[in-house]
Amino acid sequence: MSGGDIDIQQAGAGTLDDTLDDRAGPRPEPAAGGAGLRKEDLHASVSSPVLDTMNFLNEITLRYPEAISFAPGRPYDGFFDNEQIFTHIRRFLDHLAAEGSTPQDVRTAVFQYGPTAGQIRDVLADSLRVDEDIDVPPESIVVTVGAQEGMLLVLRALMGGPDDVLLVSSPCYVGITGAARLLDVTLTAVEERENGISCDDVEAAILAEHARGRRPRAFYVVPDHSNPSGTTMDLKTRHALLDLAARHDFLVLEDTPYRLVSPGTPLPTLKSLDRERRVVHLGSFSKTLxxxxxxxxxxxxxxxxxxxxxxxxLADEIAKIKSMVTVNTSSLSQAAVAGALLASDGRLSELNTDAAAYYGRAMSSVLAGLDRTIPADRRAALGVRWNRPTGGFFLRLEVPFRADNAALTRSAQDFGVIWTPMSYFYPQGGGEHAIRLSTSYLTTAEIEEGTARLARFIAAESAAAR
Amino acid sequence: MSGGDIDIQQAGAGTLDDTLDDRAGPRPEPAAGGAGLRKEDLHASVSSPVLDTMNFLNEITLRYPEAISFAPGRPYDGFFDNEQIFTHIRRFLDHLAAEGSTPQDVRTAVFQYGPTAGQIRDVLADSLRVDEDIDVPPESIVVTVGAQEGMLLVLRALMGGPDDVLLVSSPCYVGITGAARLLDVTLTAVEERENGISCDDVEAAILAEHARGRRPRAFYVVPDHSNPSGTTMDLKTRHALLDLAARHDFLVLEDTPYRLVSPGTPLPTLKSLDRERRVVHLGSFSKTLxxxxxxxxxxxxxxxxxxxxxxxxLADEIAKIKSMVTVNTSSLSQAAVAGALLASDGRLSELNTDAAAYYGRAMSSVLAGLDRTIPADRRAALGVRWNRPTGGFFLRLEVPFRADNAALTRSAQDFGVIWTPMSYFYPQGGGEHAIRLSTSYLTTAEIEEGTARLARFIAAESAAAR
Structure with a gap:
């Protein structure tokens, strides 16, 4: 999945209430002998700085409701219609019946515990074959509660001991770093270059880990329109990464949420190029469905x-772990997803043609807005630049000042525009002078006004920084 | 949840295919440099003996399809009707609209990322108040992907360091021991007595942990009709356990899947008796809905x-952890559950009146079958006895021979009856001469024939053991 999902979904969560609550001042300590818990006694993952910063972002969003926000990575929902849910579920149940299930079998599929690894694996395998040229048996697929659960399961399976290390491209989706923290998995960041990850850097990181006596087990990357930086891995690098994985005996965790909601024909997935089973592929329907x-x-x-x-x-081992996490994925959700896939003959790409065009226009609008409000001849003087992703939900904007929480507060309060500090996405520091802009959720009018506000904010901050 | 869920759901899972596959003989090792993984390099949780034994049980079930099985803990599904799903989801959406949500809000509730802690917390809080005399604010509730995810989240939150220990009543539901293994949480078993857990034993275990320099953080127990032993904690023990928790500063994890699907009026939950916030309550709709x-x-x-x-x-911290596990719980599933609750004014107990009566009759039938086929005057001579649970899905049967996998194979093959070795549920050994019988899923005729087969098997094994 990836996707700024975590930023957003917490907006209505207890974590936010918590933060807002805090502003009312400290609460009394629980009485001695009472059931108050000390936060420092809880697992360290709940004190992760990423969570605090996300809380901060949520708080800012609530405190300045009139601000235009380039923060949320959620999909645009104008395409949705409640009745689709019922249609999709019915279609899947009809499909089961057409495939020979008895009414009792269908009822069991809806209501009972289902197979841990999922009951729509054949539908997914068919879809992957027609849509992504990925030809795998259904038995190699595990249906998960979003790609987030997939990340957790894969990490848990692969990270067997304290010397095992996960490499991540950095800046990095917070879902994978969160899952790593939750499992106390050691993580090493490999920093992206201008155009994305370099295999030389990955290899250097691998060798450095070996030299420290540690075992790099896997490298996590979003090859297409990465969250947060918007970069896409070119074909040559894809092949080189697979060669590297074979040479140094590690797995590549390929996360792919933005492929089919981006305009144009995507490059082949790492999995479709994978001849030695070096790639564990993470799939999400959060953006496509x-x-x-x-x-x-x-x-x-x-x-x-x-x-x-x-x-x-490995899918069998991952399913075992899933049996201790969620037992199986909601039968209703599986039915809705399978029904949607069956309705489009498995062609999610075709189903998302309009959505991809929509997101492509949104990205273009943001780029055009930046081009217009920060003209080319002023960028160098200002020390501002940005990349030009060909798809996805995000782009990277570099600025000459510290784009931290204090700057974000000024931006929201004085200029009415919200964005995400890129530093949130650096698990081991970095990104202090960069901003992530999400392009997926705003209207054209909001984008036009938002980029203008952003330009004014940047001009003011840049002037102050000089 | 608890509930033999894990036994069953794996019946269709990769893990089973894996096991069956194994019988075809060893596969070739992957070529050197290929992407084969060594199981010993994976996390130890995938090599847990419980998983292997569950696989064995699944394999036996598939190999002897004509055998009558007292193994699965799944609910009876004769009450279910597919159309209920659509009715329930629509009811919840109508409820949102009636409560003031705009059509856009309702669409968002269905399709978008939702609050991490859930979007039906107010409905749950209302239901808990009318049904269980549990009066808590919605903010203290986190909706989870089954109680299994709840267990994982709570353990992750509470177990902060290597000295933290989880106590469990033993024999014990495999879901909690599985979650503990996945998180490398240290676990100490407190063995049940004939009628369930004794607070003296819990206290002795707490003191022993303190003496070892470890910190017992929580005690997990199913107070009502426990899985696997069928015991119910009496009221005096409930109060004593809460006193003990306050005295020694630990939390009680109360798991409650069988309360409302059992005949009669249940005893108060630990949570409803909890005056010092010592109880973390785990709820499940797997049996009630x-x-x-x-x-x-x-x-x-x-x-x-x-x-x-x-x-x-603590709910806020648990929600943070959930954001790294499943992000939020399926909106469709939440809608279906909330719709069902709203349809019954939150009174799950009334909604389950027929189900509770059904399960009560099933339990009575199994007990009557045992009484009939192993008459009272023969039990002592045989060395056989069983308890008489007043509800729930399980009972405990003690036998004079080793009730292990070899015995199970003989039982399935020669006598056409399947059960679960109680030893599966002892995280630190024990239960070698006991059997768990599930009563929830068989028809009266199957119970009658099944208990007769069981009696013949027990007579033969007992004779052989002498």
């Missing part, structure tokens, strides 16, 4: 061999 | 205070 379903999947066709030489698939 | 929804919840109204004296609720 709808986030509320909470349906994603993992493709894990790697062989796992035990000490007695008996083998299975 | 339907497992496929995968909706449960956690009540965590404990205060959490940080180093600066700022406070919030």
């Amino acid at each position: 709808f986030p509320g379903a909470r349906v994603g999947f993992v493709i894990a066709d790697q062989r796992v061999v035990d000490a007695d030489g008996r083998g299975g698939l | 339907f497992p496929g929804a995968r909706v449960g919840f956690v009540i965590a109204d404990q205060r959490v205070v940080d180093a600066d004296g700022r406070g919030g609720l």
Whole structure:
């Protein structure tokens, strides 16, 4: 998934209430012997700085409701219609019946515990074949509660001991770093260059880990229209990364939420190029169908061999872990997703033609707005530049001042525009002078006004920084 | 939840295919440099003996399809009708509109990312008040992907360091031990006595942990009709346990899946008796509504205070962790559950009157079958006895022989009857001479024939053991 999902969904969550509550001042300590808990006694993941910063962002959003926000990475929902839910679920149930299920079987599929690995794996496998040229058996797929659960399951399966390390491209989607923190997984950031990740940098990181006696097990990356930086990995780098993975015996965790909601024909997925089963592919329907379903999947066709030489698939091991996390994915959500796929003969790309065009126009509008309000001849003097993603929901804007929470507060309060500090996405520091702009959720009018406000904010901050 | 859920749901999962596959003999090792993974390099939770034994049970079930199985803990599904799903979801959407949501708000509730802690917390709080005399603010509730996710989230929140220990009543639902393994949480079993857990034993375990320099943070228990043993905690013990928790500063994790699907008026929940916020309550709709929804919840109204004296609720911290696990719970599942609750004015107990009577009759039938086929005058000589749960899905049967996988295989093959070795549920050994019988899923005729087969099997094994 990836996707600024976490920023947004917390906007209505307890974490926000908590933050707002705090502003009322400290509460009395619980009486001695009472059931008050000390936060420092809880697991460190709840004190992660990322969560605090996300809370801060949510707080700013609530405090300045009139501000135009380039923060949320949620999909545009003008395409949605409630009746679709009922149609999709019915279609899947009809499909089961047409495939030979008895009425009792269909009822069981809706109401009972389902297979841990999911009951729509054949539908997903068909869709992946026609849409993504990924040809894997259904048995190598595990349906998950969004790609977020997929990340957690894969990390838990692969990270067996304290010497195991996860490499991540950095800046990085907060979902993967959050899952790593939750499992106390050691994480090493490999910093992106201007155009995305360089295999030389990944290799250097791998060798450095080996030199420290640690074992880099996997490298997480969003090859297409990355969250947060908007970069896309070129074809040559895709091949080189697979070669590198084979040479140094690690897996690539490929996260792919933005591929089919971007204009144009995407490059091949790493998984479709994968000849040695080096890629574990994370799939999401949050952008291509709808986030509320909470349906994603993992493709894990790697062989796992035990000490007695008996083998299975990594997907089997991931399903075991899922049995201890969520047992199985909601049957209603699986039915809704499968029904939508069946309605389009598995062609999510065609189903998303309008959405992709919409998001493409939104990205173009933001770029045009920036071009117009910060003309080319002023950019160098200001020390401002931005990249030009060909799709996805995000772009990266570099500024000559510290784009921190204090700057964000000034931006919201004095200029009526909100954005995300890029530093939120650097698990090991960095990005202090960059901003993430989300383009997915605003109207054209909001984008026009928002980029103008942003230009005024940047001009003011740049002047102050000089 | 609790509930033999895990036994069952894996029946269609990759894990089973894996096991069946193994019987075809070892597979070739992957070529050197290929992407084969060694199982010993994966996290230890995938090699948990519980998973292997569950796989074995699934395999036996598939291998002997004609056998009558007292193994699955799934609810009876004769009450279900597919159209209910649509009715429930529509009812919740109508409720949102009636409460003042705009059409756009309703659409957002269905399709978008939702609040991490759930969007039906007010409906749940109302239901808990009328049904369980539990009066908590909606803000103290986190909606989870089944109670299983609740267990994982609560353990992750509470277990901050290597010295933190989870106590569990033993024998114990495998979901909690699985979640503990996944998080590398140290677990100490407190063995049940004939009638359930004794506070003296819990206190002794607490003191022993303190003496070892460890910190017992919580005690997990299913007070009503426990899975697997069927015991129910009496009222005096409930009060004593709360006193003990206050005295030794630990939390009680109360898991409650079978309360409202059992005949008669249940005893008060620990949470309703909890005056010092010592109880974290785990709720499940898997038995009272339907497992496929995968909706449960956690009540965590404990205060959490940080180093600066700022406070919030444990529910807030749990929601933060959920944002790294599943982001939020399926909007469709939440809508279906809330719709069902609204349809019955929150009175799950009344909604389940017929179901509770059904399960009560099933339990009575199994007990009557045992009484008939193993008459009272033969039990002592055979060395066989069983308890007489007043509700729930399970009972405990003690036998004079090792009730292990080999015995289970003989039982399925030669006598056509399947059960669960009680030893599966002992996280630190024990239960080798006991059997768990599930009563929830068989017809009266199957129960009658099944208990007769069981009696023949027990007679034969007992004779052989002498």
